Amino acid sequence: MRVRNIQGEDYVKIHSVLNDWWGGRDMAAMLPKLFFVHFQETSFIIEEEGETLGFLCGFFSQTHKEEAYVHFIGVNPKYRRRGIASTLYSYFFDVARANNRKVVKAITSPVNKKSIQFHREIGFRIEAGDDEIEGVSVHTNYDGNGGSRVLFLKHV
Template sequence: MQVRNIQGEDYVKIHSVLNDWWGGRNMANMLPKLFFVHFQETSFIIEEDGKTLGFLCGFFSQTHKDEAYVHFIGVNPEYRRKGIATTLYSYFFDVARASNRKVVKAITSPVNKKSIQFHQEIGFQIEAGDDEIDGVSVHKNYDGNGGGRVLFLKHV
């Protein structure tokens, strides 16, 4: 298993499997190529024998100098619950701390119960929002009209 920084040429292979990894949900539109080109130092991919096991796209906030943000994390369904996402976050936390970032933020859809559970398991707290869905605090319209999201925060 190899962890490395993401590269521009990784975009096509990751983008082509996103919707399948999410059971047919349209996720590919949420991950433009700019993350693979402009945020390579804070984005990672895990591979084994040429197969993509998972990836994380994150960046450092330009506005809040003590914050880092994970825009997208995905794990091949065949490799879930095997430490892939935890490893990716570990690499991201390390680069965040090395750049004096004290807080890492992330988001997920309120329908993604596995993501909510995972983030809480690795120490993220849910930020109080302005609405609630299925007992989970959400921020209405965070991703545009009707795009409510669960926001997470973790001190690193």
């Protein structure tokens, strides 16, 4: 298993599998190529024998100097529950700490129960929102068009 920083050339292979990895949900539009070009220092990919096991795209907030943000994390369904996402987050936490970032934030959709569970398991807390969906605090219309999101925060 090899972890490395993401490169622009990784975009096509990752973008082509996103919707499949999410069980047919339209996720590809949420991950533009700019993350693979402009945020390589804070984005990672895990590969083994030429196969992509998972990736994380994150960045440092330009506005909130103590914060880092994970925009997208994905794990190949064949390799879930094997520590891939935890490893990716570990690399991101390390680079965040090395750059004096004390807080990491992330979001997910309230329908993504596995993501909510995972983030809680690795120490994220859910930020209080303005509504609840199935007992989980959400921020309504976070992404516009009625898109509620669960917001996570972790001190690193």
